[in-house]
Amino acid sequence: MKILNFLLLLPFLSLSCKAADDNAKPVDPKPVEEVKYDTTGVLFKSYKGLVMAGYQGWFTAEGDGAGRGWHHYQKGGKFEPGSSSIDFWPDVTDYPKTYNTAFKYANGETAKVYSPYDEESVDLHFKWMKEHDIDGVYMQRFVSEVKGESGKKHFNKVLANALKASKKYGRAISIMYDLSGSVSADMDFIVKDWEELQKLFALFDNKQNPTYLRHNGRPLVAIWGVGFNDGRKYTVSDIQKLVEKIKGPTKKASILLGVPYYWRTFGNDTENSPLLHTVIKNVDVVMPWAVGRYNSSSYTSVAGTHLPGDIAWCKTNNIDYAPLVFPGFSWGNLKNDKSLYNQIPRGKGEFLWKQIAGAKMSGAEALYVAMFDEVDEGTAIFKTKKEGETPLNGDGKFVGIEADLPADYYLWLTGQGAKWFHGATGYGAQKPDRAQ
Amino acid sequence: MKTLKLHLFFLLLLLTGCSIDNYPAPDAQLFGTILDAETNEPVEQDIIRGSAIEYIEHGYESQTKQLMIFKNDGSYRNNLVFSNTYSIAPVRGNFVPVTPQDVQVNGATQLDFKVQPYIRVKDVKIEKVGTKVVASFKLQQTVINNVRKIGLYAHPEPTVGEPMRTALAEQEINAASDPNKTYQIELDQAANSNVLKTGSQYFFRVGAIIDAPESKFNYAKAVRLAL
Numbered sequence A: 001m002k003i004l005n006f007l008l009l010l011p012f013l014s015l016s017c018k019a020a021d022d023n024a025k026p027v028d029p030k031p032v033e034e035v036k037y038d039t040t041g042v043l044f045k046s047y048k049g050l051v052m053a054g055y056q057g058w059f060t061a062e063g064d065g066a067g068r069g070w071h072h073y074q075k076g077g078k079f080e081p082g083s084s085s086i087d088f089w090p091d092v093t094d095y096p097k098t099y100n101t102a103f104k105y106a107n108g109e110t111a112k113v114y115s116p117y118d119e120e121s122v123d124l125h126f127k128w129m130k131e132h133d134i135d136g137v138y139m140q141r142f143v144s145e146v147k148g149e150s151g152k153k154h155f156n157k158v159l160a161n162a163l164k165a166s167k168k169y170g171r172a173i174s175i176m177y178d179l180s181g182s183v184s185a186d187m188d189f190i191v192k193d194w195e196e197l198q199k200l201f202a203l204f205d206n207k208q209n210p211t212y213l214r215h216n217g218r219p220l221v222a223i224w225g226v227g228f229n230d231g232r233k234y235t236v237s238d239i240q241k242l243v244e245k246i247k248g249p250t251k252k253a254s255i256l257l258g259v260p261y262y263w264r265t266f267g268n269d270t271e272n273s274p275l276l277h278t279v280i281k282n283v284d285v286v287m288p289w290a291v292g293r294y295n296s297s298s299y300t301s302v303a304g305t306h307l308p309g310d311i312a313w314c315k316t317n318n319i320d321y322a323p324l325v326f327p328g329f330s331w332g333n334l335k336n337d338k339s340l341y342n343q344i345p346r347g348k349g350e351f352l353w354k355q356i357a358g359a360k361m362s363g364a365e366a367l368y369v370a371m372f373d374e375v376d377e378g379t380a381i382f383k384t385k386k387e388g389e390t391p392l393n394g395d396g397k398f399v400g401i402e403a404d405l406p407a408d409y410y411l412w413l414t415g416q417g418a419k420w421f422h423g424a425t426g427y428g429a430q431k432p433d434r435a436q
Numbered sequence B: 001m002k003t004l005k006l007h008l009f010f011l012l013l014l015l016t017g018c019s020i021d022n023y024p025a026p027d028a029q030l031f032g033t034i035l036d037a038e039t040n041e042p043v044e045q046d047i048i049r050g051s052a053i054e055y056i057e058h059g060y061e062s063q064t065k066q067l068m069i070f071k072n073d074g075s076y077r078n079n080l081v082f083s084n085t086y087s088i089a090p091v092r093g094n095f096v097p098v099t100p101q102d103v104q105v106n107g108a109t110q111l112d113f114k115v116q117p118y119i120r121v122k123d124v125k126i127e128k129v130g131t132k133v134v135a136s137f138k139l140q141q142t143v144i145n146n147v148r149k150i151g152l153y154a155h156p157e158p159t160v161g162e163p164m165r166t167a168l169a170e171q172e173i174n175a176a177s178d179p180n181k182t183y184q185i186e187l188d189q190a191a192n193s194n195v196l197k198t199g200s201q202y203f204f205r206v207g208a209i210i211d212a213p214e215s216k217f218n219y220a221k222a223v224r225l226a227l
Helices: A002-013 A119-132 A149-169 A186-201 A236-247 A275-281 A299-316 A347-361 A409-422 B002-018
Strands: A051-055 A099-104 A110-113 A136-142 A172-178 A218-224 A254-260 A285-289 A367-369 B028-036 B052-057 B065-069 B075-081 B084-091 B101-105 B108-110 B113-115 B119-129 B132-141 B147-155 B167-175 B183-188 B201-210 B223-226
Touching: A051 A172, A051 A409, A119 A149, A119 A409, A136 A149, A149 A172, A149 A186, A172 A186, A172 A254, A186 A236, A218 A236, A218 A285, A236 A254, A236 A275, A254 A275, A285 A299, A299 A347, A347 A409, A367 A409, B065 B075, B084 B113, B101 B108, B119 B201, B119 B223, B132 B147, B132 B201, B147 B183, B167 B183
Parallel strands: A051 A136, A051 A367, A136 A172, A172 A218, A218 A254, A254 A285, B028 B108, B028 B113
Antiparallel strands: A099 A110, B028 B075, B052 B065, B052 B084, B084 B101, B119 B132, B132 B183, B147 B167, B147 B201, B201 B223
8 A cells, every 4th residue: 555655656756857848939020111200390309318207187176167076186075174185285376277175274365276177277387397497298198087088078188288388388298198997908998099199189290299209210108007016907918919009010109118116127016927028128118116116215225226227127128218206205185194294205305306316327318207296196396385385184284395495496406307317517416406 | 575565666766766867967068257238347256255146947847046156257157057048147246136138058158247337446556565555446336326345355365355355454435436536445464464474475456345235345356466
């Protein structure tokens, strides 16, 4: 009986060490003629050398005509003291069109907000970008929002406003599809929506939209949210197909992929799928999501070797790289947790500048700033109210920018970074002094 | 009887176990140098506690990591490698981390690694001044991290380095280095007379280490001096 047991074990002792079978080599696709664009008059022929921000544009106000209530301001259907999803309050002093809210300042004055559904407000944002030398924005297009009629109407209106303003102020503009909340079946929707946008706005028309961002000779479109291991209901393989469809056989567009911070090493936030690298090698620019991955004190130890490692990888694989920088992070109201106010402090711009300088000194050639107008997560660089001057918010509060800074300080500081990336001298690890 | 059967079985097992397998012996050689991607110069290393080369042979479930080391001059060689495909990367080193590459090793296979050294130790001058050995040099760091410390190391063998020295002089820096500054370190022979004997020759090497996880010293070439 014991012998039988041993005999049963024998097969395990003779496990084969044979190498895996060679994979069949893929057949090269037939070469097709690539589309050629007339780039006469096109203002931004490459993302290289540019500092661009993300533009959420998702806010609406009661009465702005979008019919979406207090979208992205409200929480639980209400936008009133104690019930709001924003941590920073937009400073609407310069806006021609504003909306009264249920919030009041300590002096009893009604607090107001803006809506990007209004052309005037978006115009003002682009005016600020020009004033401060910020090159432009990626217009966020949330798949989960634009799938519905009301969302589509809103984001198309904001995009129309932005295209007009970008032309007026000579700022770069590009579309970024945010895939958060998407499912595999949405890939076809994105392809269809993207085709629709090109027709509706004549996006690639060099005369009508000379400010639409080009890269590697083609209009650039961004796809954000690829390779995250946070349980998304679409796969890297879905994105691979999406990239192929968007490019098409004639290579119609260049593509920027928004990926997790640890995309290169498959660590922490990244799905362990080698296919991710295959997909990345097939696009034009990679932009890793750095928000929340470090703070001011951990920045150098995290990014110090990570950033140049990313850049070296991208050089080897002949793709471009745009690191993300953000001024700080705060989502106490969104998460209903007061301990999350100022979760990643701004330090009067020290944190933002550390990242700008770190990126530049590590060899980065372009920047993505998260974000222009994101007040829910408190990463906005546009004008917001200062500490001590924010509206009252029940037993909670609104986080303001540092009281001794001017309202446009983060626009200015981002602009200083842009000047450095444009080739201006005199910048270094030390945050520039505005008085100079 | 049962015991005898069992013994016979073991004997059989032993005999089959000892028979020569039908796999080829290691028939390939893998060698190369770790090079600075910008200057194409070898990146100096330590033979102990230095950067390593990690490689995984393809075709096995276990994905066992094997290790090789570099020589001081940044070269490496393994003359007993099985011909196969390997995922190979230099790791835990004095350079910006790189991702493994898949390499077909067959016959004499040369594989050089191109890396970005954390620090380039440049314009090195090591000379004897009175009873001191004085090293002056410049530092060019390629990452934003602080330089942790710099050092001058001495040993009778050319394999001198921070882990392999009989005498040393170090300076804590803990700041970003200034590319225009000339750094100077003095090693006092008198204070080290038991290990640095007059009339003998020693090897001296300047090193600097960056403040990054698992980083190793960057060096200039060792210099021989008679004291």
